[in-house]
Amino acid sequence: MKKNNMSTRIKKRLKYLLTFYAISVCASLQAKVDVAFDGVEGRLLDNIKSYVQIANLNQDKDYRSFQIRFFFKRAEDEIRTALEPFGYYNVKITSQLDSIDGNWQAQYTITLNDPVRLDSVQWTLKGDAQADSAFRSVIERSSLKQGNVFEHGPYEQLKTQLLSLAAQRGYRDAEWEETNVQVDTEANTASINAVFNSGKRYKFGSIDFNADYISEDLLRRYPRFNQSQPFVTSSLSDLQVNLSESGYFETVQVNALWDQAEENKVPIQVDTTPNQRSHYRFGLGYGTDTGARISAGFDRRWINPEGHLFKSQLQLSQFESRLTALYQIPGPRPQTDSYQFRSQLADKTTDSQESQLIKIGAAEIRAYKHWQYDVGVYWLNEDFEIGEQSGNAQLFVPSIEWRYLSADERININQGWRANFSLQTASRDALSEADLIRGQVELKSVIPLLENWRLLARAEIGAMYTNSFEDIPPSLRFFAGGDQSVRGYAYEQLGPEDNSGDVIGGRYLAVASAEIDYQFAENWRVAAFTDIGNAMLEPNQPLKQSIGVGFRWISPIGSVRIDFAQAIDEPDKPWRIHLTIGPDL
Numbered sequence: 001m002k003k004n005n006m007s008t009r010i011k012k013r014l015k016y017l018l019t020f021y022a023i024s025v026c027a028s029l030q031a032k033v034d035v036a037f038d039g040v041e042g043r044l045l046d047n048i049k050s051y052v053q054i055a056n057l058n059q060d061k062d063y064r065s066f067q068i069r070f071f072f073k074r075a076e077d078e079i080r081t082a083l084e085p086f087g088y089y090n091v092k093i094t095s096q097l098d099s100i101d102g103n104w105q106a107q108y109t110i111t112l113n114d115p116v117r118l119d120s121v122q123w124t125l126k127g128d129a130q131a132d133s134a135f136r137s138v139i140e141r142s143s144l145k146q147g148n149v150f151e152h153g154p155y156e157q158l159k160t161q162l163l164s165l166a167a168q169r170g171y172r173d174a175e176w177e178e179t180n181v182q183v184d185t186e187a188n189t190a191s192i193n194a195v196f197n198s199g200k201r202y203k204f205g206s207i208d209f210n211a212d213y214i215s216e217d218l219l220r221r222y223p224r225f226n227q228s229q230p231f232v233t234s235s236l237s238d239l240q241v242n243l244s245e246s247g248y249f250e251t252v253q254v255n256a257l258w259d260q261a262e263e264n265k266v267p268i269q270v271d272t273t274p275n276q277r278s279h280y281r282f283g284l285g286y287g288t289d290t291g292a293r294i295s296a297g298f299d300r301r302w303i304n305p306e307g308h309l310f311k312s313q314l315q316l317s318q319f320e321s322r323l324t325a326l327y328q329i330p331g332p333r334p335q336t337d338s339y340q341f342r343s344q345l346a347d348k349t350t351d352s353q354e355s356q357l358i359k360i361g362a363a364e365i366r367a368y369k370h371w372q373y374d375v376g377v378y379w380l381n382e383d384f385e386i387g388e389q390s391g392n393a394q395l396f397v398p399s400i401e402w403r404y405l406s407a408d409e410r411i412n413i414n415q416g417w418r419a420n421f422s423l424q425t426a427s428r429d430a431l432s433e434a435d436l437i438r439g440q441v442e443l444k445s446v447i448p449l450l451e452n453w454r455l456l457a458r459a460e461i462g463a464m465y466t467n468s469f470e471d472i473p474p475s476l477r478f479f480a481g482g483d484q485s486v487r488g489y490a491y492e493q494l495g496p497e498d499n500s501g502d503v504i505g506g507r508y509l510a511v512a513s514a515e516i517d518y519q520f521a522e523n524w525r526v527a528a529f530t531d532i533g534n535a536m537l538e539p540n541q542p543l544k545q546s547i548g549v550g551f552r553w554i555s556p557i558g559s560v561r562i563d564f565a566q567a568i569d570e571p572d573k574p575w576r577i578h579l580t581i582g583p584d585l
Contacts, residue, residue, distance in 0.1 A: 032103045033057060033068050037079075039110035044086055051082035054106055068104045072097045079108060085152035087115035089185045115149045119189035129171060129198030138165060150190040155181070159194070166198055170231025170266075172258060173199035202231045205265035211272040214248055215305040219270075221334050222246075231256070231266060242335040243272070247301045247309065250275045277301055281313070288578045289482045289491040291318030307334065319491070322346040336367035342378070348474070350492060352502035355474050357382035361397075374401040379431070382473035387502035393473040396431035399424040407446070407585050412554050414454065418444045418585040424476070434471040438464040440509070446584055452519040456584060460485075460533070462509035469507065469537075477505025478535040480544075483580045485511055486531040488546025488565035490576070495535035506535035510543065517552060525552040531565070544569045550578075558583040 035055045037048055049055050054071035057063060063071075076093045083091050092111040097104060121144055129135045142158045144150075159179060166174035178195040204227055209219045222242050225235045233256075240254040249272040257267045281297035297313035311326045323345045331337025344359040361378025377398045384391060400423050407416025420442040426432040440462035447455040462478050481489035495503040511533030517525045527550040534543045548565030563578040 032059070032062065033071075033106055034103065035106045035108075037108050037110060039112065040083075044083060044088075044112075047085070048079055048082045052078045065099075065104075068106075069097070072104075072106050075106070075108065079110065083110075083112070087117070087149040087151050087190075088112050089116050089183060090114070090188065114188055116183055116185070116188050116190045118144065118146050118148055118150050118192065119184075119187075120191040120193075121146055122191075122193045124193075124195040125198065126177070126195065127171070127174070127198035128201040129166070129174070129196065132169065132198075132201070134165060134169060135162060135196075135198070138162060144192065150181075150183070150192075155192070162196055168233045170202040170233075171198040171200075172202055172261075172266075175199075200264050202261060202264050202266050203228050204231055204235075205261070205267040207268045207270065209270045209272070211249070211270070211274075213274055213305065214302065214307060218305075218307045218330055218334060219243075221330070221332060228265070236268065239270070243270070246307070246334065247299075248275055248307065249273060275301055285581070287483060287580060288576075289484070289580075290320065293317035306330070319350055320346065320348040331364070331366065333367075336365075336372070338365050339363075340365060340376075346475075351490075352492075352504070353384065353386040353474050355382060355384040355386075357384075357473070357475055370404055370406045372403045372405075374403070375399070380473070380475070382475060384473050386474050387498035387504045388500060389470055389498070389504065391471065391473075393471055394431075394433055395426045395436065395473075395476075397424050397426050397436075405585065411556070411558055411583060413446045413584045415448050416446050416585050418442075434466055434468040436464060436466045436472065436476070438462070438476060444585055449516070454517050454519075456513075456515040456517065456527075456529075458511070458513040460509065460511040463539070464507050466507070474505055478507065478509035479503065479505050480509060480511055480533045480535045483563075483578045486513075486533045486544055486546055487529070487548055487563050487578050488531065488567035488574075488576050489544065494533070494544055496537045496541075506537050508536045508539045510534065510536070510539070517550075523554040525554070525559075526550070527552060527561075527563075529563070529565075555581075557581065 033054060035052075037045060040048060052075050054068075054075045057071070072095070076095060079093055080091050090113045092113060094109045096107045123139050125135055138161050139158070143154050144158060159176065163174060163176075175197055176194065177197045178193065180193045181190060183190045204225055206227060207220070207223060209216065211219060223235070223239050225232070236254045236256060240252050243249055243252045243254075251273045253271045255269045255271075257269055260267050277300065279299040279301060281295070281299070283295045285293050285295070287293070293315055294317075295313060295315040297311070299312075300310040302309055307330045309328050311328070312324065314323045315321060325343045327341040329339040331339060340363050342359070342361050342363065344357070346355070346357050346359075348355045358381045359378050361376055363374050363376025365372065365374050377396070380393065380395045380397060382393045384393065402421045404417065404419040407413045420440070422440045424436065424438045426434060426436040428435055440460070442458075442460040444458045445456070447457070449455055464472070464476070464478070466472055478495065479492035480486050480494035482491035482493070486494060493503060495506045498504050511531070513529060513531045515527050515529035517527035519525045528548070529550065530545065530547045532543050532545040534541065544567065546565045546567050548563050550561055550563035553560040558581060561578070561580045564575060565578060566573050566575050
């Protein structure tokens with residue numbers, strides 16, 4: 001039975017090197033060489049070309065004839081070595097070296113024959129990893145199974161994966177006790193016998209927070225693990241990210257103190273530096289829905305050690321200006337849950353309406369995985385003139401909203417979904433001047449098609465019940481048209497009209513959009529789309545359609561979209577330009 005003998009190969013290579021060194025002193029002829037390999041392709045050919053020295057000679061340098069012959073003779077062993085990682089141990093090679101017009105041509109014809117296949121595979125787990133299904137799962141997913149071709153790459157990769165998994169899951173003392181591979185080149189078989197000893201699994205010990213300005217009670221609600229739970233490195237990464245995104249800290253470092261571990265429990269140290277407590281924000285922008293706008297904001301990142309915060313923003317634009325304020329109290333899971341008190345002053349003027357509103361409310365926000373819900377209540381006082389109608393609306397509105405978001409990226413999204421469901425109610429028997437039930441659903445998706453092609457689909461429907469539509473203020477009526485609705489029409493241009501032709505809003509809303517875009521450069525896309533929709537007093541009224549093309553620049557803050565849309569259901573089929581900035585979902 002013929003076995004691989006690594007020491008014999010090493011001796012053979014040293015012999016070649018010594019021979020080459022000895023004769024290089026006295027040679028004088030010079031030549032160049034062209035090399036060709038037949039019988040292999042793909043990754044096998046790529047590996048041969050990268051490994052065989054005669055195929056990697058400096059083409060700008062002249063080599064002596066004896067050097068070419070030396071490299072030529074040595075190449076057969078190099079080819080065999082380059083093919084062994086792919087399971088080919090019984091390779092047949094015929095070679096020919098010719099000198100033509102002072103240059104050399106080397107030709108190698110390779111017959112691979114059958115690859116070596118695994119005859120037996122034994123992975124033995126020792127220590128606490130025996131009861132950890134994550135390790136067995138990694139082994140089962142490997143291609144190293146009886147009957148399969150034995151390749152070195154997957155074998156080394158699996159060994160690395162198990163060590164990496166051990167480090168991630170708290171097996172600090174894990175090691176390979178045995179990694180034995182036997183290759184029988186006569187029988188064309190290989191066997192693997194490997195023993196992995198994970199040792200004991202460490203657990204989380206005590207957590208020490210270095211942040212005196214934030215209460216211990218709040219900080220201890222951030223970790224998603226408890227003391228004495230099995231150690232997982234990703235839990236520390238999640239804790240660091242969540243603390244960093246809280247706004248309280250400029251820097252956060254979360255470390256496992258392995259040198260202080262006792263009884264297989266590792267203490268956790270969280271070091272922080274405080275952020276600037278007050279933060280000011282200023283911005284300029286433009287959108288075809290809002291016109292030119294300027295904004296300024298003030299945040300108090302924490303008001304007290306319990307982590308309460310305050311945010312405010314003033315936005316002035318051509319059509320709508322608003323001042324908002326938010327007071328937030330961290331919830332049970334402060335990275336996602338909170339209690340909020342909100343207020344808003346807004347002044348809006350369009351071609352068909354004028355509105356001034358005051359809104360004050362409170363809400364509870366909770367999140368679970370991709371879902372978030374917002375349940376609360378607000379009081380609305382709105383003075384309005386819309387078409388020939390005018391009035392003052394005072395409503396006490398309980399509301400609930402569910403949001404779902406799943407995407408492969410935050411900015412350059414290739415695949416994802418977003419859904420919003422909202423329900424608002426009001427009653428004359430509960431501090432309101434009208435009865436109201438208002439529901440709205442919005443769905444949006446990004447679906448990959450062929451390479452560099454995407455489909456963006458959007459649908460939005462809304463409906464309300466009220467016994468006094470004229471008392472419902474514009475902020476609660478449905479409108480269509482604009483950048484995020486039916487392009488080709490101005491902002492809130494679509495909807496029921498009064499006798500003077502002013503859009504007064506509707507009881508129902510139906511909007512849909514389909515867009516296909518193609519990425520033709522690293523940060524550029526071109527798109528074609530069609531939108532259809534309208535706001536209506538009755539659900540059977542006709543919809544308006546537009547078609548168009550657009551360009552997208554994928555910026556660090558999201559897509560900058562320029563769209564040219566034609567309102568094909570309007571007289572003269574007018575065109576309109578739309579400019580928007582933000583993520584696709």
